[in-house]
Amino acid sequence: MGGFDFSVITNNWEYLAKGLRYTFQVTVFAMAGGIVLGTLLALMRLSSIKSLSLFAAGYVNLFRSVPLVQVILAFYLIIPIALSLVTGEMKPIGAENSAYFTFTIFEAAYYSEIMRAGIQSIPKGQVGAGYALGLTYGQVMRYVVLPQAFRNMLPILLTQTIILFQDISLVYAIGATDFFGAADKINQRDLRPVEMYTTVAAVYFIICFSLSRIVRQLQKKIAIIR
Amino acid sequence: MTYHWNWTFFFDVADDGERYFQWILSGLGWTVTVALCALVIALVLGSILGVIRTTPSKALVAIGDAYVELFRNIPLIVQLFLWYQVFPEILPKGAGDWVKQDLPDVIPAVFGLGWYTAARIAEQVKSGILSLPRGQTNAGLAMGLTLAQVYRYVLLPMAYRIILPTLTSESMNIFKNSSVTYAVGVLELYFQYKQIIEKTNQVLEITIVVTAIYFILAFSVNRIMAFIEKRVQVPGYITSGGK
Numbered sequence: 017m018g019g020f021d022f023s024v025i026t027n028n029w030e031y032l033a034k035g036l037r038y039t040f041q042v043t044v045f046a047m048a049g050g051i052v053l054g055t056l057l058a059l060m061r062l063s064s065i066k067s068l069s070l071f072a073a074g075y076v077n078l079f080r081s082v083p084l085v086q087v088i089l090a091f092y093l094i095i096p097i098a099l100s101l102v103t104g105e106m107k108p109i110g111a112e113n114s115a116y117f118t119f120t121i122f123e124a125a126y127y128s129e130i131m132r133a134g135i136q137s138i139p140k141g142q143v144g145a146g147y148a149l150g151l152t153y154g155q156v157m158r159y160v161v162l163p164q165a166f167r168n169m170l171p172i173l174l175t176q177t178i179i180l181f182q183d184i185s186l187v188y189a190i191g192a193t194d195f196f197g198a199a200d201k202i203n204q205r206d207l208r209p210v211e212m213y214t215t216v217a218a219v220y221f222i223i224c225f226s227l228s229r230i231v232r233q234l235q236k237k238i239a240i241i242r
Numbered sequence: 243m244t245y246h247w248n249w250t251f252f253f254d255v256a257d258d259g260e261r262y263f264q265w266i267l268s269g270l271g272w273t274v275t276v277a278l279c280a281l282v283i284a285l286v287l288g289s290i291l292g293v294i295r296t297t298p299s300k301a302l303v304a305i306g307d308a309y310v311e312l313f314r315n316i317p318l319i320v321q322l323f324l325w326y327q328v329f330p331e332i333l334p335k336g337a338g339d340w341v342k343q344d345l346p347d348v349i350p351a352v353f354g355l356g357w358y359t360a361a362r363i364a365e366q367v368k369s370g371i372l373s374l375p376r377g378q379t380n381a382g383l384a385m386g387l388t389l390a391q392v393y394r395y396v397l398l399p400m401a402y403r404i405i406l407p408t409l410t411s412e413s414m415n416i417f418k419n420s421s422v423t424y425a426v427g428v429l430e431l432y433f434q435y436k437q438i439i440e441k442t443n444q445v446l447e448i449t450i451v452v453t454a455i456y457f458i459l460a461f462s463v464n465r466i467m468a469f470i471e472k473r474v475q476v477p478g479y480i481t482s483g484g485k
Contacts, residue, residue, distance in 0.1 A: 081414070081460035082453050083421035086432055090453075093445045097245055182317035188425060189436075196320055209327035217316045217324055224315035 024211045028202045035198030036219070038112065042194070043181045046119035050180075051173065053120065054127025059157065061132055072128070079125035085189045091118040092190045111192035115184070123180055130172050134165030171235040178227050182220065195219070251444050252451075262438055269434030270455060276352055276430055277420040281413060283356025284363050291360060292367025293393060306364060313361035318422050321358050325350040326426040347427035355423060359416050366408045370401035403474055410467035414460045431455065 025032070061072035079087070092114045100106045138161050146156035166173075185196040193201065199212040206212075252263040295306035313321070329350070330338040341350075374397055382392035402409075421432035435452045439445055 078453075078457070081418075081457045083418040083432060083456060085421050085424070086435060086449075086452060086456065089436060089439075090445070090449045093439065094449065097445065182315075185317040185319050186422065188319060196317065200323075203327075209323075210331045213320065213323045213328050217320050220317060220320060221312065221315045225311060228315065 020214075021208065021211055024202075024206060024208045025215050028198075028206075031202065032195065032198050032215075035193050035195040038193065039181065039184045039195045042115055042119055042184050042187075043177065045116050046123050046180060047177045049120035050123035050127045051131075053124035054129075055131045055162065057124060057128035058131035058135055061128065062135060076125045076128055079122055080129075084122060084183055085186050087122050088115065088118050088186055088189050091121070111187065111190040114190070115187045115192055115194075119180065119184070123176070126176055127173065130169050130176060131165060133172075134169035135161055137168055138164050167238070171231050171238065174231045174234070175228070178224050178231070181227075182224060185220075245446060247447065248444055249447055251442055251447070254442075256441060262442065265434045265438060266431070266451065266455070269429065269431035272348070272428060272430040273417065273420050273432075273459070276348060276355065276423055276428060277417045279352045280355035280359060280420065281416050283353065284359035284412075284416065287357065287360035288363025289367050289398075291364035292371065293398070295364065295368045296371045297389070306368075310361045310364050313358055314365075318355070318358050318419055319425055322351060322354045322422060322426045325354040348423075351423035351426050351428045354426075355416065355419060359412065359419070362412055362415075363409070366405045366412065367401065370405035371397050373404055374400055400476075403471075403476065406467065406471045406474075410464060410471075413467060414463050417459050417463060418456070 057072045057075060060068040061076070063069050092111060095114055095117065096106055096108055099109070142160055142164075143156055146160045151159070184194050187194050188197055188200065191197070196216055199216045203209050203212040252266075253261055256262055256265065291306045291309055294302040295310075297303065316324075326347075330341040332338075333341065378396050378400075379392055382396045383389070387395070420428075420430060424430060424433035424436065431452060435448060438448050442448070
């Protein structure tokens with residue numbers, strides 16, 4: 017093998033950085049979309065309308081019991097079929113694009129469970145007080161319950177986002193070029209597994225370790241104020 | 243364009259002489275094997291790590307913490323590639339070649355998945371032990387038990403019962419995560435799913451079937467754990483036995 021050759025990394029740094037940027041983009045997009053969709057699902061789950069709560073429960077349980085790699089591949093193949101029903105022609109949407117959609121839909125199930133716990137952590141009396149003041153359901157949620165639920169759950173939402181950030185590496189299944197995919201493709205060409213995979217592992221470790229430290233600090237800060 | 247449904251293709255003969263439903267069954271067998279073996283490794287190692295992180299020894303705590311941080315902050319697929327592609331390269335040449343050529347692919351996959359999950363279980367075991375009142379340790383020591391006996395007879399029996407719900411979801415996770423081992427050559431259910439799509443193009447049927455199998459697997463694990471939870475329940479202590 018002949019030692020650790022840093023030039024393999026420096027020569028390909030641009031390609032790796034592009035992959036890492038894609039990983040961040042999907043993470044941020046799926047986090048934002050997932051939290052919005054997840055909050056809606058949580059509200060549906062807790063709603064008194066039976067059909068809505070059944071739908072939300074089914075959605076969450078389905079996505080939480082299926083492996084992410086399978087969902088990534090299935091969506092990648094099924095979205096074009098579904099689109100062709102509307103447009104009438106079969107057009108591939110590309111692995112990179114389909115991942116944005118897949119992760120948003122998939123992560124919404126996990127974010128929704130977190131938001132549900134957050135909403136349930138707010139004392140019922142606050143909701144009653146809101147109604148007594150003449151607020152509508154939407155206003156009670158918007159101004160009373162959700163801001164507190166979101167705040168209480170912020171550390172857990174962020175921890176889930178760190179997991180999401182790591183899970184992006186599974187787009188390997190459809191050959192998209194995320195950070196890990198970039199390293200893997202360079203390795204296929206240059207056959208330098210030690211340099212490529214160790215670098216990926218080290219960068220992932222540094223990012224996730226730092227982020228989880230920040231989340232821990234945040235958790236302490238929130239805990240004191242409450 | 244319309245999709246051509248064909249539910250009978252599962253009984254068609256594939257190129258290797260077997261029928262497609264037999265591919266699914268063999269994949270399911272590997273998924274269960276990999277997940278259960280990895281679960282055993284994860285439980286044993288995770289318990290050891292969780293316990294040493296609660297001992298008075300600073301060095302042991304540091305080792306346990308370092309392990310958990312390292313294995314939690316690197317994606318599973320990257321860890322599997324490290325064991326599968328990087329590890330044999332840094333071994334002495336003879337040993338490395340043996341790992342690459344003679345060792346079945348499933349071995350590094352099982353250990354990789356087990357070590358990855360051990361970090362999560364270590365975290366749970368630690369929090370289970372820490373959730374017990376400190377007086378229990380002191381009472382045990384005051385009665386003349388050694389520290390090992392305190393863990394064996396006082397702390398761990400209760401700690402495991404407390405963390406059973408989180409162990410349930412970790413056991414469900416390990417079945418789902420076992421699908422990632424396809425990337426290092428294990429012929430488990432997801433691998434067969436991918437292969438059948440490539441051969442037959444019947445995406446929707448096979449997706450429905452495989453999704454249902456994963457769903458049933460997760461549900462069964464959940465029920466088994468709920469059963470265990472009920473069986474080991476200490477009357478009057480933990481009231482939420484089985485969801």
